Amino acid sequence: MQTAIIALRATLLTPVLTGIVYQLAIIGAAQLAFPYRANGSIVVDVHGHEVGSELIGQAVIDPACLQGRPSNSNHDATSSGGRNLGTTSKKRRDSAAARDIDVQLVAIGPDQEVE
Numbered sequence: 001m002q003t004a005i006i007a008l009r010a011t012l013l014t015p016v017l018t019g020i021v022y023q024l025a026i027i028g029a030a031q032l033a034f035p036y037r038a039n040g041s042i043v044v045d046v047h048g049h050e051v052g053s054e055l056i057g058q059a060v061i062d063p064a065c066l067q068g069r070p071s072n073s074n075h076d077a078t079s080s081g082g083r084n085l086g087t088t089s090k091k092r093r094d095s096a097a098a099r100d101i102d103v104q105l106v107a108i109g110p111d112q113e114v115e
Helices: 002-033 090-108
Strands: 042-044 050-053
Antiparallel strands (some): 042 050
């Protein structure tokens, strides 16, 4: 009976420690260390209205960086949404092929020919 009580206590205490206490400690440490980033790096306009985040939808233009996520809206959050192109879509295949050539050009350099 003593073993069952110890097991029950451990079963009840572990989720509380790992699911609540630990999460609150990490959130509190993040708020103290870097509150702007911990709150999502929210961007506000001149009127003080929240308009987005610095971390979402960034265009990657530096060739030394990895390829960014493709954007149909040129990373404009006001016109964002799914493109709903299936795997059999010619438009999607052509877009992927064009991005693949761009990646190859960056990898080999502009003076060499792409196969």
